[in-house]
Amino acid sequence: MKHDKREPKLVKPEDIDPRHDWTRPLMAPGQMAVDFEERVDFRRLHNYRLGRARQALAGSDLGAILTFDQHNIRYISSTVIGEWARDKLTRYCLMTGNGDPYVWDFGSAAKHHRLYAPWLHHDHCRAGLLGLRGAVHPKMGLFKRAAAEIKSILVEEGVADMPLGVDMVELPMLFALQELGVEVRDGQQVMLDAREIKSRDELTLLNVSAAMVDGTYQKIGEALKPGIRESQIVALSNHDLYEKGSDCVEAINAISGERCSPHPHNFTDRLLRPGDQAFFDIIQSYMGYRTCYYRTFNVGRATDVQKDAYKRAREWIDTAIAMIRPGVRSDQVADCWPTAEKIGFTSEMEAFGLEFGHGLGLGLHERPIISRLNSFDDPMEIKAGMVFALETYCPATDGISAARIEEEIVVTDKGCKIITLYPAETLPIANAY
Secondary structure: OOOOOOOOOOOOHHHHOOOOOOOOOOOOOOOOOOOOOOOOOHHHHHHHHHHHHHHHHHOOOOOEEEEOOHHHHHHHHOOOOOHHHHHOOOOEEEEEOOOOOEEEEOOOHHHHHHHHOOOOOHHHEEEOOOOOOOOOOHHHOHHHHHHHHHHHHHHHOOOOOOOEEEOOOOHHHHHHHHHOOOOEEEOHHHHHHHHOOOOHHHHHHHHHHHHHHHHHHHHHHHHOOOOOEHHHHHHHHHHHHHHHOOOEEEEEEEEEHHHHOOOOOOOOOOEOOOOOEEEEEEEEEEOOEEOOEEEEEEEOOOOHHHHHHHHHHHHHHHHHHHHOOOOOEHHHHHOOOOOOHHHOOOOOOOOOOOOEEEEOOOOOOEEEEEOOOOOOOOOOEOOOOOEEEEEEEEEOOOOOOEEEEEEEEEEOOOOEEEOOOOOOOOOOEEOOO
């Protein structure tokens, strides 16, 4: 059954106005829908995201966008089937400039969408399977079959003679599309254009996600005693977040003692000891909306050099936060951070991610990306409605310890609002003695 042909549902700017009423604070409501408060309106959220994607596509030279990136699929279609699917490249979604989203999903998930996702056309929810990262050999013909189906939709929607934007893809799928004469271009930039400005529902979900981590840090601070392992902090955090309603704990960095400098970006079974400096990063999501939220603690006591490292990291992040307002460029923010050499590295590539800013939303790294590596050559204007994290790192002069701080901020029409609220103005001493 074919859907009725219709004009593209482009929306007016006033219909997708993302501005929050800044005379009121951002909500951090409970996670259940209620009849006595306006909380997140998920159909409004879907319409906003789809409207943004349509506008970004209309502003490009592409006729359609084909997405394999799980964040883009969720943004366009409001469908998700679990974190396990994130690296399989088997789910995909197509949206043309003249039509509504198609979703090809894993086996029975397609039938589930037809039953429970009425915002999608019934015949646009289809079962699909490609290569499972090569596990199904291309000689089976699944890629060619999928490419032919996609090409037929492009013809039906009247955009077959225009380029197709693709965000990420297995090579056999790319080759199959090209063999049918489809011109494939980079579609990720179009989707990142769409995703950079958050609606009020997105702001609320990001705020709830950050509030969940506020509470997890309270439990981490209480647990940081000599003898506990980094891995136990990771386990504690995972349990607490899933208990709170997280839908994905993507990663917990737990770094302590001599492992702090240089930053290894992973955790081990190391035992924490009295006087250790330790920092943690909690990357998790609620309804898909992610956190990236570092905090540094000392176990029981702190030395003067550890306190000094923390003080400098705090000064660097506060300087950046004070700059954030609409119209400021990302290179201006990056310029206020120390060079790689000042923090003990030989190049900005080697120091990347330590003095850093990155957009947050359904993805961990959205726009803007702010660093001394890229922002001077490709500056980006900061806009109201953006949400991003700023993070700094300062090694201590003892050659072992280091401080790491991160704050998530919402850009308002007047400046910015911090939504990561676990106290970090001064170095927290856990279980002081």
